[in-house]
Amino acid sequence: MSEPKTIYDKIWETHLVYEDNKDCLLYIDRHLIHEVTSPQAFEGLRMSNRSVRKPSNALAVADHNIPTTDRSKGIGDEESEIQIQTLEDNCKEFGIEYIKTSDKRQGIVHIIGPEQGFTLPGLTIVCGDSHTSTHGAFGALAHGIGTSEVEHVLATQTLIQKKAKNFRVTINGKCNQNVTAKDLALSVIGAIGTAGGTGYVIEYTGEAVKSLTIEGRMTLCNLTIEAGARAGLIAPDEKTFEYLKGRPMSPKGDDWDKAVEYWSKLPSDEGAKYDKSIEIDATNLSPLVTWGTSPEDVISIDGKIPKPEDIEDDSKRSAVKRSLDYMNLTPGSPIKGVEIDRVFIGSCTNGRIEDLREAASIVEGKKVSSNVIAMVVPGSGLVKEQAEKEGLDKIFLSAGFEWREPGCSMCLAMNADKLSPKERCASTSNRNFEGRQGREGRTHLVSPSMAAAAAIKGCLTDVRELIN
Amino acid sequence: MEKFSSIKGIAATMLNKSGNQLSLMMNIDTDMIIPKQFLKTIKRSGLGKNLFDEMRYDMNGNEIESFVLNRDPFTKAKILIAGKNFGCGSSREHAPWSILDFGIKVIIAPSFADIFFNNCFKNGILPIKLNEEKINLLIDDSMKGIEFEVNLINQLIIINGKEFSFDVDAINKDCLVKGLDDIGSTLEREAYIDEYEKKVLDNFAWRNPEGD
Numbered sequence: 213m214s215e216p217k218t219i220y221d222k223i224w225e226t227h228l229v230y231e232d233n234k235d236c237l238l239y240i241d242r243h244l245i246h247e248v249t250s251p252q253a254f255e256g257l258r259m260s261n262r263s264v265r266k267p268s269n270a271l272a273v274a275d276h277n278i279p280t281t282d283r284s285k286g287i288g289d290e291e292s293e294i295q296i297q298t299l300e301d302n303c304k305e306f307g308i309e310y311i312k313t314s315d316k317r318q319g320i321v322h323i324i325g326p327e328q329g330f331t332l333p334g335l336t337i338v339c340g341d342s343h344t345s346t347h348g349a350f351g352a353l354a355h356g357i358g359t360s361e362v363e364h365v366l367a368t369q370t371l372i373q374k375k376a377k378n379f380r381v382t383i384n385g386k387c388n389q390n391v392t393a394k395d396l397a398l399s400v401i402g403a404i405g406t407a408g409g410t411g412y413v414i415e416y417t418g419e420a421v422k423s424l425t426i427e428g429r430m431t432l433c434n435l436t437i438e439a440g441a442r443a444g445l446i447a448p449d450e451k452t453f454e455y456l457k458g459r460p461m462s463p464k465g466d467d468w469d470k471a472v473e474y475w476s477k478l479p480s481d482e483g484a485k486y487d488k489s490i491e492i493d494a495t496n497l498s499p500l501v502t503w504g505t506s507p508e509d510v511i512s513i514d515g516k517i518p519k520p521e522d523i524e525d526d527s528k529r530s531a532v533k534r535s536l537d538y539m540n541l542t543p544g545s546p547i548k549g550v551e552i553d554r555v556f557i558g559s560c561t562n563g564r565i566e567d568l569r570e571a572a573s574i575v576e577g578k579k580v581s582s583n584v585i586a587m588v589v590p591g592s593g594l595v596k597e598q599a600e601k602e603g604l605d606k607i608f609l610s611a612g613f614e615w616r617e618p619g620c621s622m623c624l625a626m627n628a629d630k631l632s633p634k635e636r637c638a639s640t641s642n643r644n645f646e647g648r649q650g651r652e653g654r655t656h657l658v659s660p661s662m663a664a665a666a667a668i669k670g671c672l673t674d675v676r677e678l679i680n
Numbered sequence: 681m682e683k684f685s686s687i688k689g690i691a692a693t694m695l696n697k698s699g700n701q702l703s704l705m706m707n708i709d710t711d712m713i714i715p716k717q718f719l720k721t722i723k724r725s726g727l728g729k730n731l732f733d734e735m736r737y738d739m740n741g742n743e744i745e746s747f748v749l750n751r752d753p754f755t756k757a758k759i760l761i762a763g764k765n766f767g768c769g770s771s772r773e774h775a776p777w778s779i780l781d782f783g784i785k786v787i788i789a790p791s792f793a794d795i796f797f798n799n800c801f802k803n804g805i806l807p808i809k810l811n812e813e814k815i816n817l818l819i820d821d822s823m824k825g826i827e828f829e830v831n832l833i834n835q836l837i838i839i840n841g842k843e844f845s846f847d848v849d850a851i852n853k854d855c856l857v858k859g860l861d862d863i864g865s866t867l868e869r870e871a872y873i874d875e876y877e878k879k880v881l882d883n884f885a886w887r888n889p890e891g892d
Contacts (some may be wrong), residue, residue, distance in 0.1 A: 251722035360802035530698035
C-alpha cells in the first residue's frame, strides 16, 4: 500500500503536469478573474501575441471597484468604468464567460464561484486575489496569484509551483452560542500569527470544523491567507455534495456520480504526515474582536487592550505601539464599550446568506444607534435576492441599515464606500490594516452578529448580552 | 524582464520608532505599499510616485519629511530593508510594480509573505531573506547612506568591507539572471500540457465546467 497522504498531497499529485529537479508545473482547473488584477495580464497576452489556452476554464466578474448604489446609470467613476469595460472587452476578445454588472449573478468573485458550482472539490482554483483561499472550504486547492501568474494561467492553464508543507489545524469541541466561524478563524490567526502559515497549506479538521455549515467553512478558509498560508483546505463531505448538487456549473448525471465517488476518496488518509500541527479548543471561546492593525491583533470581547510595555520583543512592541496610536486606543482598558461610527456587514469573508441571517437575527426589532452609519452589502445578486425573499432587507432597513447592491465595497474601499479619517468601524471583512477601509480609518474585525450588536449599541459590545 | 546580476546603491531601512528606540517595521502589507486608490490603473508603469503613499504624503499631498524615502540620499534607494513578514495581505502585483518603478531592485527582510515573494521574481526584484541579527548589522550603514553592493551571481551583500551571504532558490536565481519570461519557458513544455489534458481530463469529464 502506498504511503498515507493528506488531501493536499492528493490534489497536488493529480495535478502535476511536469516535474524535474528544479520545478513543477501544476495544472489549473479553474480561473476566476476580476477587473483589478487582470488588465495587465490580458495586455501581456496581446503584446506577445498569445491566446488563452482554455477559455472555458475561466469565469470573470467585476466586483472590487463597482459601486454598491444603483448601477443602471453607469459606474460613476471614470477610472473604475474604464477598468470594468476593459474586463468586459478582454473577456469578449479572448472568449471568456463574463458576468455583467447588470446580471443578478454578479457579485464577489469568491461568492459566485461556489454559487455557480464553478468551485468543486479536488480541483485547483486560482484568482488574482488573495482571498481565493475561500474555495478550500470545498476541498479544492485554491490560492491567490499575482497578475504575472494570471497571465501565465491564461496562456498555459498551468502554474510553476513548489509544493508547500502540510499544516493541520484541529479545532476541537463545540462553539458556544454566537461564537461563529469568524471567531474560529480569528482565534487561529491569533494563535499562529499572520506569518504562522507562510509556506504551508493549512488543513482544518476537528469537531468544530466538521459541524460548520459550508458558508462557515468558507469564512474559515477565506481568512487562512491572514495567517500567511496561501491555501486552506477542509475535506469534502455530505454537506459539501449537498451544497453543490444541481448548481448551474456542477457536474450532471453520470458525471455527478463519478465526481462524488472521486471526492469521497479525497479526505486525508489515516496516518498522513503533517509538517506542523496545532489543536485549538472551541469550547470556551468568546466572540472575538481585533484591536490593532493586523488580523493577529485579536482579543476576546471581554478582554483588555494590550500594553506595549508588557511585550518583550522590540519589533513587536513598537508595532503594537504604532497600532495603538493609529487606532487611538488606551492600553490596558477594556475593548468593550469602545464607541464606533460605522458598521460594515459584507465581503467575501461574511457576505453570504447565512451571515446576513445571523446579523438580521440580532437586529430584528431594534434600531441602529443614532451615532452609527451601518450598511449591509450582500456578497452577490443571488444572496441579495434570497435575503429579500426571506424579508431580511426589511429587517435591516427598518432598523436603519443601508441595504446595498453586491460588491467588495468597504472591505477594501476601492469604490465610494469608505471610512473618513479617524472614523471607527466594526467590520465583518478580513483586514484591519492601516488605511484599508479608507485613509486613517480604524477597523475592528468581528463576526456578523457582533457587527450587528455594535450597530445597535453604538459601541463594541458582547452580542450575548443583547440576546440574554 | 531586465537581467539582474549585481547592483550597487543606497539602502533605505523601514523603521518604527517607540520612544527613543528604533526597530525594524514588521508586517508591512501590500495596502501600505500601494493603497487601493492606485489599483484602478490598467497599466503596470507609473506607480513609483505612489509607493507607500499614505506614509509618504500628508492629506494635502505634501511629502512627509520624516519618511525615509522622502529624504536624500534615500530618494534614490535601490535597496529596501524591513522587518519580518514583508508584503503580507493582498496579492496585488501593483506592490512590486510600484517598488520597481521607484527604482528599488532588492528587498532585504527576515521573512516575506508567499504571494508577494513570488511576485517579486516575476518582475526582476530580488527579495533576500536574511535573519534579523544580520539585518541589524546592516542598519547603521544603511542610515549613513553608505553604498551597498548586492551580487546575485555570488549571492553576497557587500557593505563597508563586510560580506553577508544569502540563499536564493536556483530557478528563481536563473530567472532573474537571464531575465527569463516564465510563460515562454512553460510553453516550451506545451506537449506535456497537451498530454495531461488528454489523459487526465478524458478520464475525469466532471473536471470540465458544465456546458463546456
